[in-house]
Amino acid sequence: MTVICPPTIYLPPIAKIASFSAAQLLDALTYLRSLYQPEVRGSRRKHVRAPEVRETRKFHLRHEFDSEVHVIRSDAFERSYAMRWLTALIVQLEIWQELLHSGDMSLHNVVKPEPTFAHTEALFTQAASLIAICAGFAATGTITRNFTFGSIDGQRRVAAQLTEIPLDNNDYGSVGAQTWGGSCVLAEMIVEDPEQFGLDLSFGDAESRRFNVLELGAGTGLVSLVVAKLLHILPSFDNREVSVVATDFYPSVLANLGSNISVNFPPTSDVIPSTHSITTHFLDWSSFSTTASPRPSSLSYPFDVVFGADIIYEPEHAVWIKDCLKQLLRRRSERTLSPAAFHLVIPLRPTHTFESSTVESVFLKACDVDPNGDADLVILSKESITCDAHGDYTRGRDLGEDVEYTYYKIGWPTLSEKEVRTSYYALRSVRDP
Structure with a gap:
């Protein structure tokens, strides 16, 4: 069963952000981008093949998935929490950047593997961009x-x-x-x-x-x-x-x-x-x-x-x-x-x-x-196109479906x-x- 998690559940706790690895933080940022700036579903071509009959059950899962995501995306509290989490992450990243530039890695309250420090700039850029996206979504929904x-x-x-x-x-x-x-x-x-x-x-x-x-x-x-x-x-x-x-x-x-x-x-x-x-x-x-x-x-x-x-x-x-x-x-x-x-x-x-x-x-x-x-x-030609569904990023998701199109040339x-x-x-x- 597909499980959709809101930011309050999916994101690492704000108080423990410093204890998570760069990979875990990048995962959280990827999740937030998929929620508030999702890719266009079915826009990446895989290959060309004849269309097949798709299972009705998969479509029902897809419909349920879309409905749950829409509810989470429209939830003002969840969006506000995501912005608070991003702000806390940026503050922590600034601390790490200062430590990295100063060369002082001996503080007792900092226990971070070197790769995390190496990714602070990339994490900072993504987090700042997401705050702007979430703020814009909150103001206009665009x-x-x-x-x-x-x-x-x-x-x-x-x-x-x-x-x-x-x-x-x-x-x-x-x-x-x-x-x-x-x-x-x-x-x-x-x-x-x-x-x-x-x-x-x-x-x-x-x-x-x-x-x-x-x-x-x-x-x-x-x-x-x-x-x-x-x-x-x-x-x-x-x-x-x-x-x-x-x-x-x-x-x-x-x-x-x-x-x-x-x-x-x-x-x-x-x-x-x-x-x-x-x-x-x-x-x-x-x-x-x-x-x-x-x-x-x-x-x-x-x-x-x-x-x-x-x-x-x-x-x-x-x-x-x-x-x-x-x-x-x-x-x-x-x-x-x-x-x-x-x-x-x-x-x-x-x-x-x-x-x-x-x-x-x-x-x-x-x-x-x-x-x-x-x-x-008349229809001059017809072609079948298959695309990856992608565009959705959730823990436990496994719909296993493609998106299929037909291209007609008419004249x-x-x-x-x-x-x-x-x-x-x-x-x-x-x-x-």
């Missing part, structure tokens, strides 16, 4: 995360800082104010292999040279932020106009999304060139394709690449998203050799099995579509051989008149 993604060859790195705001218990949609594993997985894959996701010059309008990117259900904005920064460092986009539009439905989520964009792209900085932009916009999937009102300028042009991570959790979502894509995803034409695409990553949750299955009922596989029929959005059917030849020569005439 969590700040720093992400870094890199290419496999190590030549490319993209970093982003995100703030997550508390969930609104009266508004289920406010889950978008949290960063979910699917967005981490998608962002990592994009940085590793941009061309796989259409981030190259064979996409877009060859005449205007504008490249348009859209994210549906952007939440905290991780994918949009990473894409915007990535396009800035890719040489092929140096002199090209680029627009990244991050959309969501919920006001609180949109406000936090805008704040995250401002932090990563300060107005007075040169993080991205003047020809590149990243903006936010409200988007209601359920009515976008049927509303009679004029579309906002940021959603009035076709998009070359559309992203979505962990955005299917209601039966109607896949249908609404398809309706939106029909209006927003650039259609194949003589001016683009490579078709635009929608890249979707969804987790395989036991609680949302039916909702996930709607993707393949709404979007047919390319092989099941009549090539001579009317063009419709218009592939051009026939004749159409490809026609488009190729038409595109060459545009680029080389």
